[in-house]
Amino acid sequence: MPVGDVPGGDVAAVIAGLAARVGELTDSLDAELIAFRRDVHSHPELSRKETRTTARVAERLRAAGLEPRLLPLPMSSGLVCDIGPDHGPDGEGRVGLRADLDALPLQETSGVEFASTHPGVAHACGHDVHTTVVLGAGLVLARLHQEGRLRRGVRLFFQPAEEVFPGGAEDIINRTSELDGVDRMAALHCDPKFDVGHVGTRIGPITSASDSVMVTISSPGGHTSRPHLTGDVVFALGQVITQTPAVLGRRLDPRSGVNLTWGAVQAGSTPNAIPSSGVVKGTLRCLDVRAWERSGELVREAVEQIVAPYEVSVSVTVTHGVPPVENQAEATGDLEAAIRDAIGLDAVQLTEQSMGGEDFAWFLRKVPGTMARLGVRTPGGRTYDLHQGDLVVDERAIGVGVRALAQFAAR
Numbered sequence: 428m429p430v431g432d433v434p435g436g437d438v439a440a441v442i443a444g445l446a447a448r449v450g451e452l453t454d455s456l457d458a459e460l461i462a463f464r465r466d467v468h469s470h471p472e473l474s475r476k477e478t479r480t481t482a483r484v485a486e487r488l489r490a491a492g493l494e495p496r497l498l499p500l501p502m503s504s505g506l507v508c509d510i511g512p513d514h515g516p517d518g519e520g521r522v523g524l525r526a527d528l529d530a531l532p533l534q535e536t537s538g539v540e541f542a543s544t545h546p547g548v549a550h551a552c553g554h555d556v557h558t559t560v561v562l563g564a565g566l567v568l569a570r571l572h573q574e575g576r577l578r579r580g581v582r583l584f585f586q587p588a589e590e591v592f593p594g595g596a597e598d599i600i601n602r603t604s605e606l607d608g609v610d611r612m613a614a615l616h617c618d619p620k621f622d623v624g625h626v627g628t629r630i631g632p633i634t635s636a637s638d639s640v641m642v643t644i645s646s647p648g649g650h651t652s653r654p655h656l657t658g659d660v661v662f663a664l665g666q667v668i669t670q671t672p673a674v675l676g677r678r679l680d681p682r683s684g685v686n687l688t689w690g691a692v693q694a695g696s697t698p699n700a701i702p703s704s705g706v707v708k709g710t711l712r713c714l715d716v717r718a719w720e721r722s723g724e725l726v727r728e729a730v731e732q733i734v735a736p737y738e739v740s741v742s743v744t745v746t747h748g749v750p751p752v753e754n755q756a757e758a759t760g761d762l763e764a765a766i767r768d769a770i771g772l773d774a775v776q777l778t779e780q781s782m783g784g785e786d787f788a789w790f791l792r793k794v795p796g797t798m799a800r801l802g803v804r805t806p807g808g809r810t811y812d813l814h815q816g817d818l819v820v821d822e823r824a825i826g827v828g829v830r831a832l833a834q835f836a837a838r
């Protein structure tokens with residue numbers, strides 16, 4: 428019986444019964460979901476090329492009697508799928524559950540028997556787990572709907588291209604109407620710092636804004652014995668590299684956590700010639716959304732002023748990547764309650780705000796919701812890191828994630 432249809436004193440019993448049924452259904456899917464995850468893991472696909480993964484997810488949803496919808500062209504991968512009623516008994520919209528499909532351009536070195544069969548491509552961020560968890564939650568919720576236990580509808584989002592800028596979340600928002608009728612969203616992200624069986628939550632920002640920065644400097648070039656007769660590109664690049672982060676640290680509130688780190692620099696090929704061009708590339712991260720909205724223009728202003736004395740030309744490109752994921756308090760509280768119901772009272776842990784970026788943030792600028800950290804570390808085992816080819820996750824996390832998301836959506 429839906430929670431909204433019972434007296435207040437019976438709500439706890441109904442929720443406990445729902446959690447027990449979610450657990451039974453999840454347990455019945457355990458072996459299948461692990462096999463599904465291993466299949467996806469061994470066939471990783473890069474951003475906007477996740478056609479096989481999309482087809483595998485769609486095939487399983489159709490086998491459960493559901494009707495997944497492939498995302499429209501020009502998108503070449505990804506899908507959405509509805510379960511249950513369009514509206515809850517009080518007019519509530521659907522609950523959105525989101526997974527990301529893409530892998531990374533990394534060589535896998537984990538040594539697991541189901542390792543990537545595609546050289547130079549690996550699921551090193553856990554998206555194979557995310558996909559499997561949302562699929563499993565969808566299968567559980569479909570059964571709950573058949574049993575009359577699903578109070579409000581659910582929309583599953585299997586999103587392509589999380590690892591690139593601009594990403595698949597923006598494609599879905601800008602090119603489809605799939606957010607229409609969705610008034611709450613949730614997602615989980617693997618976290619190898621948490622033991623399996625635990626989920627990390629946080630109200631407010633849980634990730635960082637992340638933008639890419641490219642500075643190109645040019646001049647006529649010249650001989651290194653006569654730097655005063657030309658614009659010294661290499662020297663100007665050096666000033667940009669060292670001074671720009673310092674300017675940001677004095678122009679923006681230090682509590683906003685602004686960090687500009689350079690990752691690549693190229694200029695010249697010989698020691699006695701001043702090159703005619705050079706470029707430096709980096710990543711700009713901000714913990715605070717208001718600082719993020721200002722920081723791009725401030726980078727341009729700072730670079731232009733830094734190189735002004737050196738008689739060079741400069742071009743600054745700041746490509747907005749993602750804002751911080753801002754977790755809504757009510758949705759986060761409801762997810763925490765669902766985790767305690769379905770997994771255990773001590774399963775919820777407070778997580779720190781990450782400097783990493785996540786394009787789920789774009790969804791949460793349109794729809795209130797929450798993202799949590801799914802523990803994937805074997806208790807007492809090694810702590811791996813994301814975006815590393817040797818990442819190994821404890822597959823018991825799949826069942827934990829399914830329970831958490833299914834209980835959140837059904838509760």
